[in-house]
Amino acid sequence: MSRSRTDIVLVWSLRGCAALAGAIVLLIVVFLVLESLPALQHVGLARFFTDASWQPSEGLYNLTPMLWGTLFAMAGAVLVATPLGVLSAMFCHYYAAPVVARFYRRLIELLAGIPSVVYGLWGLVVLVPLIGSLHPPGPSLLAGIAILTIMILPTIALMADAALANVPAHYLRGASALGLSRWATIRGVVFPAAKSGLFTGVILETGRAIGETMAVLMVCGNVVQTPANVFEPIRTLTANIALEMAYALGDHRAALFVSGLVLMAVIVVLVAGAERISKGRVYG
Amino acid sequence: MKRLWIRLAFTLFLLAGCSEDSAQDKLVLTGSSTIAPLVSEIGKRFEALHPDVRVDVQTGGSSRGIADARQGLADIGMASRALKESEGDLLAFTIARDGVGLIVHKDNPVIELSDAQVVAIYTGKIVNWKDMGGNDAPITVVNKAEGRSTLELFLDYFKLKNTVVKAQVIIGDNEQGIKTVAGNPNTIGYVSIGTAEYDASHGVAVKLLPVDGVAASTENVRNGSFPLSRPLNLVTKTEPQGLAKDFIAFARSTAAEAIVKKQYFVPITH
Amino acid sequence: MAEVLSRPAKSDWVPTLLVWMAVILVTTVFVWLISDIVRHGLTQLSWEFLTTAPQDAGRAGGIAPILVSTLLILGVCMAVSIPLGIGTALLLAEFTSVESIFGRLVRRSLDVLAGTPSIVFGLFGLAFFSKTLGLGFSILSGGLTLACMVLPILIRATEEGFRAVPPDYRLSAAALGLSRTTTILHLLLPAAAPGLIVGLVLGIGRALAETAALIFTSGYVDRMPESLLDSGRALSIHIFDLSMNVAGGDANAYGSALVLLVLLIVINGTAVWLSEHWLHRKIIPL
Numbered sequence: 001m002s003r004s005r006t007d008i009v010l011v012w013s014l015r016g017c018a019a020l021a022g023a024i025v026l027l028i029v030v031f032l033v034l035e036s037l038p039a040l041q042h043v044g045l046a047r048f049f050t051d052a053s054w055q056p057s058e059g060l061y062n063l064t065p066m067l068w069g070t071l072f073a074m075a076g077a078v079l080v081a082t083p084l085g086v087l088s089a090m091f092c093h094y095y096a097a098p099v100v101a102r103f104y105r106r107l108i109e110l111l112a113g114i115p116s117v118v119y120g121l122w123g124l125v126v127l128v129p130l131i132g133s134l135h136p137p138g139p140s141l142l143a144g145i146a147i148l149t150i151m152i153l154p155t156i157a158l159m160a161d162a163a164l165a166n167v168p169a170h171y172l173r174g175a176s177a178l179g180l181s182r183w184a185t186i187r188g189v190v191f192p193a194a195k196s197g198l199f200t201g202v203i204l205e206t207g208r209a210i211g212e213t214m215a216v217l218m219v220c221g222n223v224v225q226t227p228a229n230v231f232e233p234i235r236t237l238t239a240n241i242a243l244e245m246a247y248a249l250g251d252h253r254a255a256l257f258v259s260g261l262v263l264m265a266v267i268v269v270l271v272a273g274a275e276r277i278s279k280g281r282v283y284g
Numbered sequence: 285m286k287r288l289w290i291r292l293a294f295t296l297f298l299l300a301g302c303s304e305d306s307a308q309d310k311l312v313l314t315g316s317s318t319i320a321p322l323v324s325e326i327g328k329r330f331e332a333l334h335p336d337v338r339v340d341v342q343t344g345g346s347s348r349g350i351a352d353a354r355q356g357l358a359d360i361g362m363a364s365r366a367l368k369e370s371e372g373d374l375l376a377f378t379i380a381r382d383g384v385g386l387i388v389h390k391d392n393p394v395i396e397l398s399d400a401q402v403v404a405i406y407t408g409k410i411v412n413w414k415d416m417g418g419n420d421a422p423i424t425v426v427n428k429a430e431g432r433s434t435l436e437l438f439l440d441y442f443k444l445k446n447t448v449v450k451a452q453v454i455i456g457d458n459e460q461g462i463k464t465v466a467g468n469p470n471t472i473g474y475v476s477i478g479t480a481e482y483d484a485s486h487g488v489a490v491k492l493l494p495v496d497g498v499a500a501s502t503e504n505v506r507n508g509s510f511p512l513s514r515p516l517n518l519v520t521k522t523e524p525q526g527l528a529k530d531f532i533a534f535a536r537s538t539a540a541e542a543i544v545k546k547q548y549f550v551p552i553t554h
Numbered sequence: 555m556a557e558v559l560s561r562p563a564k565s566d567w568v569p570t571l572l573v574w575m576a577v578i579l580v581t582t583v584f585v586w587l588i589s590d591i592v593r594h595g596l597t598q599l600s601w602e603f604l605t606t607a608p609q610d611a612g613r614a615g616g617i618a619p620i621l622v623s624t625l626l627i628l629g630v631c632m633a634v635s636i637p638l639g640i641g642t643a644l645l646l647a648e649f650t651s652v653e654s655i656f657g658r659l660v661r662r663s664l665d666v667l668a669g670t671p672s673i674v675f676g677l678f679g680l681a682f683f684s685k686t687l688g689l690g691f692s693i694l695s696g697g698l699t700l701a702c703m704v705l706p707i708l709i710r711a712t713e714e715g716f717r718a719v720p721p722d723y724r725l726s727a728a729a730l731g732l733s734r735t736t737t738i739l740h741l742l743l744p745a746a747a748p749g750l751i752v753g754l755v756l757g758i759g760r761a762l763a764e765t766a767a768l769i770f771t772s773g774y775v776d777r778m779p780e781s782l783l784d785s786g787r788a789l790s791i792h793i794f795d796l797s798m799n800v801a802g803g804d805a806n807a808y809g810s811a812l813v814l815l816v817l818l819i820v821i822n823g824t825a826v827w828l829s830e831h832w833l834h835r836k837i838i839p840l
Binding site for chain 1: 317343344345346347348351419422424429430431434446447451452453454455456460462463466468470471
Binding site: 004 | 565566568569570572574576577579580581583584586587588590591636637639641642644646647649652656658661662663664665666667668670671672673675677678681682692702705706707709710711713714715716717720733734735738748749755756758759760762763764765766789790792793794797798806807811815816818819822823832
């Protein structure tokens with residue numbers, strides 16, 4: 001490939017873009033660390049996991065129940081949304097007439113843009129009383145998982161849809177020529193070919209699930225406890241920051257930033273784990 | 285130096301989107317989201333009376349309002365509570381009062397609870413409505429998030445500490461509380477009286493309970509007979525001057541009373 | 555695509571059933587949600603609603619200044635994130651090998667960014683854009699914060715789009731002696747358009763849906779903004795305030811939500827139309 005002047009300029013400006021994009025996360029982490037310093041100094045990191053409970057007015061800062069809340073809600077939502085999303089994408093490509101597929105795709109694109117407040121409001125007014133009539137109180141982990149699933153579904157569905165669209169047509173023709181059935185083609189040819197797109201979709205949806213604030217604030221009950229079953233209320237770390245940041249001063253405020261750092265740590269662990277699992281095999 | 289370059293770059297970027305800045309006076313208020321709609325409306329009326337003045341209202345919570353007033357980041361802070369002792373270096377000007385009342389679902393047969401019963405419910409000693417003559421159903425207790433002045437008022441009056449309160453649902457804003465109680469027939473919670481009065485009269489399925497025999501209504505908050513009420517304050521660091529002084533005076537004047545009433549708060553007595 | 559695959563085998567009824575069940579479930583929930591919004595919000599829609607300012611704390615009047623603020627914030631967000639996003643995606647897809655450390659670092663940091671909570675973005679935006687860079691409560695500050703949020707989605711989706719372009723395109727271009735720049739601008743970008751559009755749609759969706767990040771940066775003021783440095787209330791914040799903070803604001807909250815839906819349909823429709831009729835037409839698929 002030729003290396004003209006424009007090419008060199010291009011490569012360096014692209015490197016600049018990427019460096020800028022990558023630097024944002026660094027800035028955010030630095031910001032979080034700076035704001036958490038008072039709490040880390042006065043309270044110490046260990047107490048964030050060993051104190052009796054989360055009662056900042058009494059000087060107690062245990063984050064663990066809320067961490068469980070976040071993880072359960074996220075895991076539940078991803079476990080439900082991923083199959084639904086992938087199945088939806090399969091529907092659009094291999095099971096539906098093009099007109100139907102188009103309408104369905106537009107529907108999902110629409111849902112990607114509905115504000116979290118609207119989801120939360122709908123959850124509060126429709127879903128929570130429904131769950132409450134099954135098993136009080138209503139605001140619960142289940143409500144959180146349900147709302148989060150609906151919210152992250154468009155991400156995985158649209159990314160999976162794009163991934164499936166990128167499978168080269170001659171793969172499908174080859175499979176058809178070999179006499180493979182529809183499901184066998186999807187399972188054996190399409191999924192392996194689309195795996196990088198599917199993987200990206202899962203990462204993006206997990207990120208959205210962990211980071212969601214407003215909707216879970218409205219439907220999860222916000223009680224600081226480790227849930228024993230899905231009908232119990234929980235408080236996620238994000239909802240905690242949103243609830244208390246407006247009224248927190250001093251160490252309490254810094255403690256909320258520590259919880260932000262913990263969230264980032266969780267994401268870093270998940271991302272590193274995903275990288276380990278894929279071992280670069282994804283981007284072959 | 286670097287900051288200067290960054291600012292220059294952004295200014296260039298902005299020139300595309302900027303119009304000429306006319307000589308305008310700006311007043312910035314930050315703080316409680318409870319008061320924000322009220323102050324926003326007062327601000328609009330003030331702007332109509334004083335052209336070339338802009339009143340910008342931002343939210344962020346009572347603590348933010350107080351911190352910003354102290355640090356000079358805002359001209360006036362908004363706080364939905366009285367100032368604490370540690371905030372003695374600031375000045376507070378009350379522009380309205382807000383009562384806090386207990387709400388239950390409209391269809392709940394219970395129409396009154398004694399103070400002792402409320403304490404028992406909130407500490408988890410009574411867990412079923414039938415113990416008070418209601419239906420045989422578990423009580424869902426709704427409490428407010430820590431730091432909110434409504435919570436502090438509630439705990440203060442019933443002499444409770446937040447650590448002993450056993451709640452099934454914790455809410456942030458008033459409307460969240462109303463919607464939670466309206467959605468579950470066995471819930472009990474507490475919210476701003478004005479909000480509850482409005483919603484109840486517009487068909488939302490909640491009703492207010494009297495406290496200590498006194499009916500929960502904005503009228504009773506106004507005449508002082510209702511025990512649970514909080515002041516809504518505008519906070520400044522120093523004696524207000526100029527625009528801030530005019531604005532605060534306007535907000536406390538009878539001209540603003542109609543606006544206060546329209547937002548379902550209780551006007552201050554003159 | 556459906557016509558390419560051969561008829562299903564006997565055991566294929568299980569996946570087929572699952573697919574249809576999933577679609578029916580998803581469609582039911584979404585139609586339920588959207589019909590709720592339409593039902594409650596339709597009565598509020600009118601020309602006055604779209605062109606007048608809010609009155610009585612938003613209970614009456616319209617949402618004109620809020621619509622303008624929202625579009626401005628979206629504009630700033632897209633103006634910053636699209637070039638940055640496409641540039642980064644290009645670099646990751648075309649100019650770095652899979653094992654390159656720089657590429658891996660950038661990709662991982664973007665994944666972490668994708669998982670950062672919206673409220674952390676809000677607080678960061680407040681500290682960095684509003685305080686450190688001195689922008690204060692402003693549309694610019696809000697737009698830049700949103701750009702940070704939207705960037706990972708945009709980049710990853712666009713990168714997937716580039717990866718999907720067959721290597722033949724690049725090899726043919728090299729054989730013809732085209733420079734990398736020309737190859738990218740005239741061949742790869744149009745070919746990768748579908749991935750780009752997905753990223754754009756997801757990104758715009760996320761930007762319009764965001765509440766927590768904007769409360770602290772572009773603010774609460776519901777006046778018609780006169781410059782990018784003015785504070786402006788976004789549609790999502792207006793909906794939040796009306797439904798959670800203002801008694802009796804529900805009706806207009808639903809009305810605003812409905813307007814947001816319509817806005818989304820228009821924007822998404824435009825993006826897809828652009829992709830199909832403009833970018834993609836430049837390339838005839840093999």
